[in-house]
Amino acid sequence: MHTDQRARTPFRLSSLLLVSVLSIASIGLVAAHDGTHGLAHETGVAKGGDFTLDSTAGPVALKQFRGKVVVLYFGYTFCPDACPTTLSALGGAMRSLTPADATQIQPLFITLDPARDDVKRMAEYSRFFYPTMLGLRGSEERLAAVAKQYGVLFAKQKVDSAANYVVDHSSFLYVVGTDGKLSRSVPYGAPPLEIAAALRAALPHSAK
């Protein structure tokens, strides 16, 4: 930053150090204020695992889909961009599969905005993209726990907009194998055929 001689004096050095310490402290504060969840993804410790959330038909547990492949997406219905794009791609992927394969795959859409998304809204929103896609919701605490399990990053962010707040979020599809274990994640922007290939790869009996 400073290339002149004075920058090397002990005084300058100590003030630089102080500034650095303060910057790091404020980054910490900002992160805490943001309420960013699920840093697990960045550190590569996303493990996946079971959860139970709510739907219009009552509680839905990941466990009840053992023997099927489950594909998860986390987002919110207020989202006009990444969520409809990804869910459309997922719908396209499901429709590209053989009917036999498609019945072996359960798509789930999980809200990160429980304050605005009730189970009814989630159900209708999900069904629009694929008829068997279920929309799930839970309390903020439960959703934060599930998001953390899967390494989903999200943060509620107040914005100067009629939308009042948005939910910043990472945008991966998570493929859970027939054994209930997280098998792989598919990044945002993957075309439907690539998503379909990832789903078929997780099906034990599919013609690959």
Next chain:
Amino acid sequence: MKRFLLAAVFATLWAGAALADGAISIGDPHVRLVPPTAENTGIFMVIRNQGDKDVKLIGADSPASKKAELHTVIEEGGMKKMRPVHDISVKAKGETVLKPGDYHVMLIGLTKPLQEGDIVPLTLRFDDGSSQSLQAPVRKIQVPMGPAAAMPTK
């Protein structure tokens, strides 16, 4: 619906008048079809500026929603972040594309669910004092099926 159609007719007339100036033109405006329960949606288009001065899109209005705002999406810290913006600039002799994952006009608080094929009237306001009125059809989200091995670009 009647009011929509009427508005669409006026929008066409206005659009024709505005186009006579020639500097700014709008290509392929369309509204993203979202589930009937969705309260918001995005409008995408290409804004072309044939003039010699840079212009800025500074606002939008539509009878289809309580509010129309200018937004963008940024990718930061592994997250998609949607943010309102004050303006969207279009360079002289240039164009700016409003597209998914990028700039868009966001309709917030849709007054009624949109159907595929509906026409949404939209007025765009620019910093040179001009405005453009247009009609944007509601279209299904088109995701290219893509090769299975392709890496995502956007």
